[in-house]
């Protein structure tokens with residue numbers, strides 16, 4: 001089938017402003033948007049710049065705005081998109097080139113919540129045990145692949161780049177509710193700051209955007225509840 | 233344990249927590265109070281009957297203090313709920329700086345004046361025949 005793509009292009013060397021360019025490619029309806037983009041890059045215009053790696057929705061490198069919604073290009077089927085398929089870089093970050101944005105501020109926020117297990121006890125011989133029930137509390141958040149689809153779909157983040165953002169909050173939830181972790185209080189201090197969980201306005205864009213179907217807003221809500229109950 | 237270098241370690245904001253909780257509680261309360269207000273003023277009583285006499289009578293009768301309390305609570309909750317909502321929006325959409333401080337100051341001053349004037353009227357009101 002013929003597919004029309006409208007891709008936002010920006011070359012920092014030549015362009016003042018991003019602009020759209022249209023391409024027509026031949027695809028199967030069951031191809032993914034990524035296949036179409038790679039066709040453009042491979043056969044029509046080699047300068048088209050995008051990130052991708054696994055092409056199977058695992059690595060989180062090809063998050064972008066597809067027809068106005070943040071999606072992984074490798075997970076979106078051509079047949080489920082209206083034409084022309086409008087492809088833009090994720091909003092809220094500096095564009096490096098075309099569909100590639102500078103993710104450094106995103107990872108900086110991620111690091112700020114200390115996304116690693118903190119446990120001062122000497123490790124036991126085999127493993128730190130945990131019941132299934134204890135695990136369930138943060139199971140959802142472990143699925144995150146750091147694609148930034150959530151954070152860059154969040155209107156609060158667009159307006160205020162200081163906001164920690166949903167992805168970092170999901171990472172915090174993952175450790176705050178982990179029974180093996182000992183830095184719960186410290187983490188709650190970090191995400192309980194003004195630019196942390198309280199900046200979330202429960203708009204639910206993040207939940208809609210997450211390609212891993214993580215209930216992002218719910219995770220943030222759990223953090224807010226935890227902040228509240230530790231003070232009561 | 234401290235890995236914040238020269239920056240101060242984060243301390244969760246109690247103010248934002250309280251503000252968040254207040255918005256939820258006042259929202260629920262306002263819903264009840266405002267619905268009650270609507271029912272009393274528009275369903276139980278005919279709108280044409282509501283005039284100075286009606287309100288003055290209610291505020292001066294035996295249950296005067298109760299009605300004044302009802303109206304004052306609505307005033308306080310609605311003002312604080314609204315002002316905090318405005319603060320939230322302004323802090324989201326204005327970047328930190330002089331303009332933001334100015335706008336927020338105007339918001340606080342104006343709403344304090346409304347609150348003070350409203351409270352004064354509610355509690356000092358005397359009926360004139």
Ligand code: SF4
Pocket residue numbers: 153154155156157165166199200201202203204205206207216217220
């Ligand atoms: S729910 Fe919160 S974090 Fe998610 S998009 Fe809305 S404001 Fe942003």
Ligand code: SF4
Pocket residue numbers: 143144145146147148149150151166167170209210211212213214216
């Ligand atoms: S929570 Fe979902 S949308 Fe956000 S970074 Fe993780 S996988 Fe991506």
Ligand code: FES
Pocket residue numbers: 051052053054055056057058059060061062063072073074075
């Ligand atoms: S390329 Fe890895 S998630 Fe899409």
